[in-house]
Amino acid sequence: EVQLLESGGGLVQPGGSLRLSCAASGFTFGSYAMSWVRQAPGKGLEWVSAISGSGGSTYYAGSVRGRFTISRDNSKNTLYLQMNSLRAEDTAVYYCAKDPDITGTWGTAFDIWGQGTMVTVSS
Amino acid sequence: QSALTQPASVSGSPGQSITISCTGTSSDVGRSKYVSWYQQHPGKAPKLMIYDVSNRPSGVSNRFSGSKSGNTASLTISGLQAEDEADYYCSSYTNSDTMVFGGGTRLTV
Numbered sequence: 001e002v003q004l005l006e007s008g009g010g011l012v013q014p015g016g017s018l019r020l021s022c023a024a025s026g027f028t029f030g031s032y033a034m035s036w037v038r039q040a041p042g043k044g045l046e047w048v049s050a051i052s053g054s055g056g057s058t059y060y061a062g063s064v065r066g067r068f069t070i071s072r073d074n075s076k077n078t079l080y081l082q083m084n085s086l087r088a089e090d091t092a093v094y095y096c097a098k099d100p101d102i103t104g105t106w107g108t109a110f111d112i113w114g115q116g117t118m119v120t121v122s123s
Numbered sequence: 124q125s126a127l128t129q130p131a132s133v134s135g136s137p138g139q140s141i142t143i144s145c146t147g148t149s150s151d152v153g154r155s156k157y158v159s160w161y162q163q164h165p166g167k168a169p170k171l172m173i174y175d176v177s178n179r180p181s182g183v184s185n186r187f188s189g190s191k192s193g194n195t196a197s198l199t200i201s202g203l204q205a206e207d208e209a210d211y212y213c214s215s216y217t218n219s220d221t222m223v224f225g226g227g228t229r230l231t232v
Contacts, residue, residue, distance in 0.1 A: 035222070037169075037224075044126070044212060044224060044225070044226050044227040045161070045163075045169065045212050045214075045224040045227070047214070047221065047222035047223065047224060050222070059220050059221060060221075061221060095169070100171075100174065100180075107157055107216035107220070107222055108157045108159075108174065108175065108216070109157065109159035109171055109174035109175070109214070110159070110161070110169070110171060110214075111171045111174070113168040113169055113170070114168065115168055116168060
């Protein structure tokens with residue numbers, strides 16, 4: 001069964017850091033681009049960041065560029081999101097999501113989603 | 124990158140058809156073949172319903188269909204059922220190598 005499982009969320013103070021992880025199973029992880037998508041409480045979806053299958057290319061939304069870093073370890077089938085200089089507006093459920101294109105092209109869609117991990121930035 | 128524009132809410136009766144619009148610009152929806160639609164029930168993760176403008180993933184009912192004209196994409200749900208009641212989001216790849224979502228549409232059946 002294809003599955004994504006996020007972890008690492010929690011409560012952090014403004015200006016603090018947090019690292020999210022997403023463990024993948026059931027597919028050839030390194031063949032697919034992966035993304036992080038977040039959803040603030042009661043709000044819509046916001047794409048945050050993406051990484052190519054090899055990890056050689058990364059992409060960021062303007063709202064997080066320079067503060068967040070996406071990475072992956074294909075030997076561990078795991079995706080990461082390092083979040084620094086966190087702000088109250090970063091409070092959200094963070095989902096990892098898989099791109100369905102097996103060629104590694106990113107940006108086509110998100111066909112598999114994790115259950116999400118909650119990040120709360122508050123003093 | 125501004126969010127794509129969707130109506131905040133739509134409603135329909137069981138058995139009817141509804142269409143949700145998603146308006147972007149020539150930098151995203153208008154130029155991209157990568158327009159997708161997602162269904163989200165309360166407290167659940169989104170589910171892919173349409174990709175590449177009009178393609179349905181395996182397992183998604185053929186009551187769901189997608190199309191695009193110019194800078195506007197549309198999701199049509201025919202034969203509305205109670206379980207279709209959910210939030211729906213469109214998404215598009217952009218010419219800035221980013222993805223953008225619509226603000227979401229609450230469907231009431």
